[in-house]
Amino acid sequence: MSRICFVACTSSGTVAYSQVVMPGAYRRPIGATGPAAITTLRQVTRAMRGSDWEGVRLHVVTGKGGTGKTTVAAALAIALANGGRRTLLVEVEGRQGIAGLFDSPPLPYQERRVALAPDGGEVMALAIDPEAALLEYLELFYRAGRAGKMLDRIGAIDFATTIAPGLRDVLLTGKAYEATNRRQAGVPVYDAVVMDAPPTGRITRFLNVNSEVAGLARVGPIRNQADAIMRLIGSPQTAVHLVTVLEEMPVQETTDGVAQLEAAGLQVGGIVVNMVRTSPLRAREIDAAARGGLDVEQVAAGLTAVGLPEGSARGLLAEARRHALRVQLERAERRSLAGLARPTYELPLVHGGIDLGALYELSARLTAGGAA
Amino acid sequence: MSAAGPSGHPPLGPTLDLGGLIGDRRIRTVVCCGAGGVGKTTTAAALALHAAERGRNVVVLTIDPARRLAQSMGLTELDNTPRRVPGVDQRAGGSLDAMMLDMKRTFDEIVLAHADEARAQAILDNPFYQSLSSSFAGTQEYMAMEKLGQLRAQADRTGQWDLIVVDTPPSRSALDFLDAPKRLGSFLDGRLIKILLAPAKAGGRAYLRVLNTGFSMVTGALTRVLGAQVLKDVQTFVAAFDTLFGGFRERAESTYRLLKAPGTSFLVVAIPERDALREASYFTERLAEEGMPLGGLVLNRVHATDAPEISPERALAAAEQLEATGAHRLTAELLRLHADRERLIARERHLAERFTAAHPKVGVVEVVARPGDVHDLDGLRDLARDLAWGSASDNAPGAADTRR
Known part of the structure; x- marks a missing residue:
């Protein structure tokens, strides 16, 4: 019941910190494949039992390149928004993969609605840009408006976000952290944040911002920020899901990735087996x-x-x-x-490219499987 | 079916004669490019093995080979040195050496070669250098190019190799490989670096004048956010690195020239998927702009048909007919599988034809999808049969029957 309550609150509230743009002209495509109706007994049982990830607020989706990580993250964001909730889908690699997937123009550094979930839920999306995040951070904590612009002009922001060890990752995860914890009138603005994260080979290092910034800052504001992020990422509120296909190298990388995540004390979520024939x-x-x-x-x-x-x-x-x-x-x-003994969800191979209809279909599969 | 390629279909465009390409002794460097995940490493390894077994002395530079493939090529340690690959047929007088790129080590070696010991150590210990050498986007591409330059120089000096086959890093965009040296160069030439160096240099006064007020604000802001230690590290790094800048640019530029020189051939590798072919298209256009020689397109993981005489529509109709009678269930299922396969092939060809329509003169060779990954030299030889399809000497009658 509490969930229904805060959804009602947030949907009427305004969101501060980052500008939220709600395009009024959003159209749900006519004839798009909606979510499959819950029909089988197993699905009904699932629906009653709820999600395997109750209590998780930050879903990190990783996977080897080419396994459909971005697609799965998007489908999960829709599934989690199901039933009148609001989720934020973030990307961190500057690829504009989300925009491509939802067939929208490139995402600015602004939260925008990219899809409506069934029953009135909504999926917002944000492409996190480390340079914009650093400027925002400077502005927020130091009111460094002029200095920030000066830094940007001489290339300091580029320099800092490019080679300062770990700074880039702290800024990227930091923004996701901020969105996850953002509250409006006492209730979370987002019911869940889904991150289209770097590939399996880099995920542990990416998330382990604490050790990342060790070489950069032993004390000081960056350090404090990293500690706060780490508390969220290391908590049961965060789960790292791994996407794979049934091929040798991706499965090997998944196995390695699970071991590395566990060794780093991070919560491994589910395994999503994509493109199953x-x-x-x-x-x-x-x-x-x-x-x-x-x-x-x-x-x-x-x-x-x-x-x-x-x-x-x-x-x-x-x-x-x-x-x-x-x-x-x-x-x-x-x-x-x-x-690996992890909850596993299989998604079918979609022929002819992923469109919004296919995303709804995949999200329905994730829901039916218990991933959301 | 005599005109058919290894997939059992008519060729897509002009056939790429890879056997001829690597048999041509004037070709001394082959660079395999393409988006990530299209099989560049395996293609480079198969081609290198094929060339070695046809008499060339080959070294192949791989970036990130699958573990079992690396082991089968004797690449058990990452020591940045080419090693002889065991099990290569040397009857034609050729040989194959292979190495895996160690990006950080290659960078370290450049530093050690260009700075005196104390300065080199200061650079190697600096956290900013460590970050730049291990995670700067583009370092891997730059180091791959640097290593190629080194191998080329070694080959010219010792004559131990007459063909270098290079795999390129698994970046999202194939263009990253060509852009990385410039990106690193412009980054190291950045204004911030000049400003940070300014106080240490007499000639920096002009910068100081312009930025007199700005500079203290900048350093002030950096210090507040990052802490004083960080700023000091940056300045140490930049000062120590300054002496290397010129050398870096020069090396990058000379390797870039090498790529344009006669004797180099680029192969664009793709799979029949939209994104991979789009990357292949960008890369093809870019090579033309740069005046770099394109050998052709290797289209990996193409699905093959073994019953091209039955159209998917006919197969489905027949399957339904059989299912209605309840007899011949197995035949009906095989017909359905065939229809699925033909439809997949039609989609793949449609995508590939867009590429060939845009680049009608680019030679294409198709490599049929194998059920699993390649793990050993025999697997590479098997791939090479498809790769060398366009060369008459290798396309012996009956070759089609031996493939999987």
């Missing part, structure tokens, strides 16, 4: 197809029955073998992932 063949047929043991005569007879050349049977079996080898490999990777 299904096979019409039965397990027994997969194994036979892989070793070339399917009966060519039988397939040829089938082809003849529908007037296709029986000679095509060999080609079909060759294709079945390629398919089966791939499925077997995926099975092995799935077993490796199961060994």
